[in-house]
Amino acid sequence: MVDSPGGESIDTTVREELGTGTFEKGEEGTSTLKLDLDDHPKSLPLARKWVAVLVICSAALCVACTSSIAAPAEAGESRDFGVSKEVSILGVSLFISGLGVGPLLLGPLSEFYGRNPVYWVSYSLFWIFSWPVAFAPNIGVFLVFRFATGFLGAAFLSVAGGSVSDLFSDEEVGNPMAVYTISPFIGPVVGPLISGFINQNLNWRWTYRIQLIWAFFELVALILFVPETYEPILVKRKAARIRKEAGKHIPSPLELDDKRVLHSIIVSCYKPFQLLAYERMALLLDLWNALVLGILYLAFQAFPIIFEKGHGFDVQATGMSFLGIGLGMILALGSQPYWNRFYARQHRKYEGKTPPEAHLLIGMPGGVLVSLGLYWIAFTTFNGVHWILPILGSIPFGTGILYVFTSTFTYLVTAYRPIAASAMAGNSAFRSAFAAGFPLFADQMYARLGTVGATALLAGLTTLMAPLPFIFYRYGAAIRSQSKFAVS
Template identity: 30%
Template structure:
C-alpha cells in the first residue's frame, strides 16, 4: 500500500468539498479515489483492492445516516430542536424575576445579574469538551449524558435557598445545556446532504429560536402569578419528558463510530482481525490518552490557527452578543420607560422571536435555492463551502438597519409597534447571517463539525455573557439612540467586509490550513 496524498478526506461517510483538508492516510492508493460529485467519497477501487476495508455501500446502506428514511431523520432533528428550545429558554426565563430572586436570596444587583449570565458563561466552555467527546464516543451517549446532567442541576436551581447554590447550579446546568450547541451541527451534518442543509437548519432552528424570546414572556407570567421556583421546575418537567423521548428516538449518527462497530462485528463473526476502517487506521497508532488529548484540544487549535474559524467566530459573536443585549434590556425598556406591567412588557419579546423565525425560514429556503444556483454556475459542477457566503451579505446590512430603527424610536418613545418593527428587522437580518455562517462551518469542516462549532461557540457565548454587563452603562451614557447606533456601526465595520474576505480567500485559506487532527 501507498500513502494517500494529503488532499484526501479521512473517511468515506463524509461529504467533502472540492478543496480538501490536510489528512494523511496510509490505507489506499491515490488511484483508488475517484472524483467527488457532491456525494460520499467514492472508494470502490479501494474496496476492491482491499476487501478488509469497511465502508458504507455506495448505492444504499441501511446503516448510513444519510441514507436513513426521512421520517427517522426528521424525528432526530425534531428531538434536537425541542431539546435546544428548552435549554435556550432556561437561559432567559429568570430575567423578569431577577428583582424578586435578589430580594429573597439577599443578592446584590451584580450577583443577581451574574445568576442570569453565568449560564451563558458555562455554554462557552462546555462545547470545548462535549463537541470533541462526541467525535470519540459518538453523539448518542453524549446527548443522553448531557440531558441527565442538565436536568439534575436545573432541578437544583429550583430548590436553591442561598445565592451561592443558585449561581453554582446555574453554571453547572449551563454546562450540560451547552451540549446542544456543538451536537446539533454535528448531527445535522451526519444526517443531511449539502443540498438539504438549508431546510434541515430551518426546521431545526424553528423551535429553539422561540426559546430566547419565550423565556422572558413565560418568566414574566410565572413571576407575577406564582413563585420564581416554578421557572426551573416547569422546564425540568419538560426536560424530563424530552430525555425519555430521546432515549427511544435518537439513534447514533456519527458515521466513523457506526463503521467501527461494523468492523468489530465482522472481526468477531469471522475471527479475522484484518477488518478495519479508515478512522481506526488513522488513530490506531495513538494511545487513548493521546487521542483524547488531541480531540479535546481541537476546538482551541481551530480557533487559534484557522483564520476562517476566527472570522466566523468573531462575526457570530457580535451578532449573538447583540441578541443578548436586546434580550437583557428589552423588558426594562417597556417597564421603566413605557410603564407597562411586567407580563405585558414581556410580550414584546414576540417581535424578537418572529424576526428570528422569519429569518431562519426564509434563509433556509434561500440557502437551498442558492446551493442549486451556485452549483449549476460552477465550472465543474461541484459545491464548495464559499457558496454559502452570499447569503450573509444582505443580513450584514439589514441587521444594523433594524438596530438603528429600534434605538432611535425607543429614544423618542414613539408608539410601541414601531420599536417592535425595528427589533424584528434586526433579528431577521442577524438570523440570515447566522444561518449562512453555520452552514459554511458545517461544509468547511465536515470531518470535525462539532469541534469547529464548539470553537465558534466559545466566542459567541462569551459575548452573550459579557455584552449585557455593560448595557446599563451604555444606555445611561448614550441613551437608546446612540447606544444602539454604536453597536450598529460596530456591526457594519466588522460584519460587512467579512463575507467578501471569505468569498475571495476562503478556499485558499482552507487549502493552507493545518490538519484538523
C-alpha cells in the same frame, strides 16, 4: 470462498452475514468493515429522520431557553437571596459560559462513543443538575449549578449538528439544518416570553420547575426517538456482531484508529484558539458573530429598560416584546427554500465545486438587516413614540441574526473543512464569552447613554462589521490560498 475488494478471501458464510457490506484494505493486511447501504442512517425513512431532527431541535430549544429564562426571574432571585441585580445577572452569564466551554469536551467524546451516549448522559445530568437550581438554598448553589447545566447542555451546540448531517445527504440537508440552526437562537427569545408569564403570576422558582418538567420529557423523547447516527460507531457495532456470530476478526476503522480520548480533548482545547490566533478570516467572522449574539443577550436587560420603564409594561408584557425578534427569525427560516434554490444554481454554476465564499452571500443582507433593525429600535425608543415601533424594528434584527449565523457557520465549516470541528468550537467559545459579558454592563451603559444613545452605539458597532461578508466574498479565495488551515 469469495474475494473482497481488498484482495482477501472471505468465507461465504461471513459474506452472507454481512449482506451487501463491503471491505476495504486496512493496516497490515487486515480487512476493515464498511456499513451496509441499508443500515446507513441516510437510508432511514424520511418521516423517521424528521422525527429525530425535531426531537433534537426541541431539546436544543429547551437548553437555549434555559439560558434566558433567568432574566425575568432576576428580581425575585435578588430579593430572596439578598443580592444585587448584578449578582443575579450572573445566572444568565454563567450558564452561557458553560455553553461556551462544554463543546471543547463533549465534541470529542461523540467521536469515540457516538452521538447518543453523549446525548443521554449529558441531558440526564442536565436534568439532574437543574434540581439544585430550582430549589437552591442560596445564591452560591444557584450560580454553581447554572454553570454546570450550561456546560452539560452544550452537547446540543456541538454534537447535534453532526446528527442532522448524518441523517441527510448534501442535497437534502439544507432544510433540516436550517430548522436545527434556528433552535439555539430562537430559544433565547422564547425564554423571556415563557418566563415573563411565570414570574408575573407565580414565584420565580416555578421558572426552573417548569423547565425541569420540559427537560424530563425531552430526555424521554431522545431515548425513544433518536437513533445512533454516527457511522464509525455503527460500523464498530457491526464488527462486534460479526466477530461474535461468525468468529471472524473484522476490525472497524474506529478500532484501527490510534487516537485517544484525552489527546483529542487536549487538541480540542487548543486548536480552536490556535486557529483564532493565526487566521484573520476566522477571527473577524467569529468576532462578528460574538458581537451579534452579545447584543441579543444584552437585549434581555435592555428591553425591560425600554418597555418597562419607558412604556409601563409589566414583566409578562415585556417578555412578549421579544416576539418581534422571534418573528424575524421565523421569516428567515421561511426564506430557506429560496436560498436552497439559490445555492443549487451556484452549485451548477461552479460545476459542483462551489467555493466557500458563495455561502457568504446570505450574510450580506444579514449584516445590513441587523444594523437596520438596531437603528430602527434606537430611534423609536422615545417615550412619546408608540411601543409597537421598536418591536417592529426588532423584526429585521431577528431575520439578520439568523442570516449572519447561517452564513458564517456554513462558511467556516467549508473553508476549514479538515478542522471544521475546531473552527466551530472557536466560534462557540468566542460567541459565549460576549454573550456572557454583555448583560453585565447593560444597565450602566443604558443609564449613562440613554436608550437612544446606547442602542445606536450597538448599531454602529454592527455597521462596522457588516462589510465583512462583502470583503471576504471578494478576497477570501486569495486569503485561503495563503492559509495553513483553510482549504485552497
